[in-house]
Amino acid sequence: MKKRIWIVGGSSGIGLELVKKWLQEGMYVITSARKASSTKELLTLKQIYEEQLQIVDIDVTSIASVKKAVPQAWKRFEGIDIWFYNAAVYEVMSTEEWDVEHFEAMMQINYMGAVRVMSELLPYFERKGEGRWIWNASLSSYFGLPLGGGYSAPKAALLNLAESLQPELNVKGIELQVINHGFVKTRLTQKNSFDMPELMTPEEAAENIIRATKKPYRFEIHFPFKLSTFLQVLRLIPYRISLALTKKMLPKDIS
Template sequence: MSETTGESVWITGAGSGIGRAVALRFLRAGATVLASGRDPDPLQTLAADAGVAPESVAVHAVDVTDRAAVHQAVADMQVRAGPVDRVILNAGTYQPVEADSFDAAAFDRQFAVNVGGVVNCLEAIVPAMRARGAGQIALVGSLSGYRGLRRASAYGASKAAVMRIAESLRQDQAAAGIDVRLVSPGFVRTPLTDRNDFEMPFLVEAEDAAERIYRGLVHGRGFEIAFPRRLAWPVRLASMLPYGLYFSMMRRVTG
């Protein structure tokens, strides 16, 4: 028996990348996974890939930017699996913003998914957890949310917003018995980071990221799960530098 045997875990963006790897990790630990994503096809193979019974996975095809659809999906989940014990709000998107082609649409899309999608999911699930007086919610941010990076003006800003939401919710919901966590990955090999055309320092495989997230949520007590440490600590330190020193350092680092 595992610590998560019998639990129901809702994971958004479970069709690929970090979300899929986390879903597989919780399935192998005995949890029932409520897997959601825009495309239901990749979700259909989760149980087989994890080597568990098909009934261990409930597939919900939903776009997190559609508020009404999110509410309906959460209602369906609770009918199917009862109270949701853990929520991992992982659905996100990434598009670089180039200096010579500033694109407002890139901001619209990334904020709609990365921030609006999180808010829609929270609105749907928080009342039920408050009524029960229990539950865990993990918001997946990014180390890029700590400070502005080249080509990440949209993505980094959206993840900075996720960080602030998590920090506030941690305080607002603690008295109701809801454990709010923040997940701050560095570079993880996923279809999204495959879009990068530069060498990514301390690149982590999705399975490694999933293991770190699982251990942090199930066994850890701290607010933030940031990894890899070799990147997380320098990024945190950089966030405390005065602007002149920070910009000078980034010019040297990025060329």
């Protein structure tokens, strides 16, 4: 039986590539974003995959929007097997450039958005008694890096929440899975002025995700290997060493 997948944050980047690839595999896909129903790429895909693709608008910062979208998404294919949370925003900020509104946006979308959708969606999965939730986090959730704390802090919160919920959801028949990946060439990472090791295209990231989710269940999917290994080590070694290393990552114009 083909899976029914709901991607929240599926109008660009990795999310859009996942929509394309899952449709090509014959899956039934509901894709959502704030302006999903007016996104050119999704409308083009809808013409090609009329029966397989459904589009539902959602603003994850609004509980009213979430309450409206969740039952709509569930009904489109008479249920959902996989919920994939991919919505995210990203801003690079030094202490001199701090903008509280950017911090709030990243927390509201990267973390609280998942909480809002989860709260409304959980009763449906509980009645179904099975399913999988996949949350797209980030390797930055392992350790806070210079200029990126506004992004990595909510991602770390998302990972911590997933660790807390996994045992409880597991006994309900729900497999909770997190994806911690490295740098992907999207409109978000275009804001970075620093070198991004092992930079991937959205297509490469989506292929990694799909390949990993087809394997037997494990809580975390992480890639690429070198960067994930480095950041795992960074969080294990003493702070006097790890913070000395991250200090070297600061741009030269910051003293």
